Amino acid sequence: MVKRRNMIAQIILMILTLGIYGIYWFYQTAKELKFITQDSEAAPVLWTVLFLVPFGAIYSLYRYSIVYEKVCTEKLNKWVLFMLGLVFYPALWFLVQTDMNAIADRK
Numbered sequence: 001m002v003k004r005r006n007m008i009a010q011i012i013l014m015i016l017t018l019g020i021y022g023i024y025w026f027y028q029t030a031k032e033l034k035f036i037t038q039d040s041e042a043a044p045v046l047w048t049v050l051f052l053v054p055f056g057a058i059y060s061l062y063r064y065s066i067v068y069e070k071v072c073t074e075k076l077n078k079w080v081l082f083m084l085g086l087v088f089y090p091a092l093w094f095l096v097q098t099d100m101n102a103i104a105d106r107k
Helices: 007-016 021-039 044-051 054-071 077-086 089-106
Strands: none
Touching: 007 021, 007 089, 021 044, 021 054, 021 089, 044 054, 044 077, 054 077, 054 089
16 A cells, blocks of 8 residues: 655654654655565565665665666656665655655555
8 A cells, every 4th residue: 555645744754853754764665665566576674774774775775766667657767766866865755755646646
């Protein structure tokens, strides 16, 4: 099940929790992407744990980008999304959440 999330509320939560909400968001959206794609190789818990490790975060973003590419409405290339995540993470967050909200609205 994909949950619609308010973008303004997320920004406020991100500020109030000093970024911890971002980790929760990453896990929840990874779990939702796994549900949508039915990808047996997707591992949201592992990706979230690795996201906290410096070089593990690179692997997590890459795997996340692969799964996201399968469901995104803009048909972004996984490499574009991966590089956005590495260079300017808020852009990745905005693109992913916009698409997830669109998917939630359709269902």
